[in-house]
Amino acid sequence: MVLEAPARSIDVLNVNPQNLGQQPPHEAPVSPGSPNTALAPARTKALSYLRVSGKGQIGGDGFPRQRTAIAAFAGANGLDVVEEFRDEGVSGTLGLAERPGLTALLEAAMAAQIDTVLVEKADRLARDLVESELLLRTFREQGIRVVEAEGGTDLTNGSDDGNPTGVLIRQVLAAVAQFEKSGLVAKLRAARDRVRRQRGRCEGPPAYGARETEAAGLKRLLELAADPSGNRRSLAEIAAALNSEQVPTRSGRPWARSTVQTLLARHAAASQ
Numbered sequence: 073m074v075l076e077a078p079a080r081s082i083d084v085l086n087v088n089p090q091n092l093g094q095q096p097p098h099e100a101p102v103s104p105g106s107p108n109t110a111l112a113p114a115r116t117k118a119l120s121y122l123r124v125s126g127k128g129q130i131g132g133d134g135f136p137r138q139r140t141a142i143a144a145f146a147g148a149n150g151l152d153v154v155e156e157f158r159d160e161g162v163s164g165t166l167g168l169a170e171r172p173g174l175t176a177l178l179e180a181a182m183a184a185q186i187d188t189v190l191v192e193k194a195d196r197l198a199r200d201l202v203e204s205e206l207l208l209r210t211f212r213e214q215g216i217r218v219v220e221a222e223g224g225t226d227l228t229n230g231s232d233d234g235n236p237t238g239v240l241i242r243q244v245l246a247a248v249a250q251f252e253k254s255g256l257v258a259k260l261r262a263a264r265d266r267v268r269r270q271r272g273r274c275e276g277p278p279a280y281g282a283r284e285t286e287a288a289g290l291k292r293l294l295e296l297a298a299d300p301s302g303n304r305r306s307l308a309e310i311a312a313a314l315n316s317e318q319v320p321t322r323s324g325r326p327w328a329r330s331t332v333q334t335l336l337a338r339h340a341a342a343s344q
Contacts (some may be wrong), residue, residue: 115152117242118188121177127161138192145221146190153190162205164199168207181216189218194227196220280322280335289319293335306334 120142124134135158146153157180159173168175181189189211191197198217208228211218218227281290282337296310305313307329314327321327 100146115150116188117184117186118146118151118190119177119181119186120146120153120156120190121155121174121196122158122192123162123164123171123173124160125163125199130160138196141192141221142190145224146218149224151188152189154186164197165203167203168210174207175256178211178214178216181197182214189216191218191220191227193222194220194225197227279338286320286322289314289321289338290335292317292319292341293332297336 120139122129122135122138122142124132139156142153145151157173157177159171162171162173168178177189180186194204197206197220204227208218212228216228219225220227280286293310293314296305296313298304310332311327311329314332319327321331
């Protein structure tokens with residue numbers, strides 16, 4: 073006689089046809105579209121360096137433009153810029169010791185063991201080939217790479233990396249930055265010389281009397297330079313008369329002999 077085993081129902085994963093496509097009951101629910109943070113790659117920390125060479129550029133577009141370029145590059149390359157360092161009104165031809173912002177960046181990178189520094193372009197780091205090489209060697213010796221956001225070039229590629237092409241690119245970028253700096257300086261010098269020939273001066277604030285509010289004061293000073301008989305008054309007499317008449321100076325301080333002398337000499341030179 074053949075014994076038959078009792079029939080058993082097979083429960084495959086305990087699937088309920090009404091629950092297909094839903095989270096198994098023993099697991100925590102996951103919101104649709106939620107990122108799986110356990111599988112997300114860790115972002116690399118980086119520091120950013122910004123620089124403008126002129127004091128007049130501090131409030132201009134230089135810093136926002138550099139910051140935007142660096143942020144875009146960091147976002148596209150998995151970098152997290154945790155701190156920004158800047159040098160305001162500092163020439164790109166100066167070395168590390170004369171750049172407080174770059175010095176602080178290097179110290180912070182070493183202390184926090186951050187190995188990536190971002191700059192907008194190579195010329196933000198330096199506009200002199202020799203200084204550029206010295207700065208990059210310093211960062212390279214500390215195991216810190218300096219990357220330009222504009223082209224993604226690792227500026228710290230050195231000959232010891234076995235990458236002569238990287239060295240060539242880095243040095244060409246530094247040489248171009250130095251060339252552009254020299255060309256800009258020459259253009260500005262030519263422009264200043266042209267303005268100086270046309271107006272007699274270029275740099276600094278306008279001379280006393282050039283402003284509308286000071287024109288009457290300069291006119292009165294020139295009138296007082298000679299008395300009604302045509303005799304020249306002394307500098308002290310002119311200053312005393314201007315103070316007595318309460319003719320304002322630019323600084324708000326009383327008229328002095330030296331100020332009167334400077335203005336009279338400047339007027340005589342302009343007349344010639």
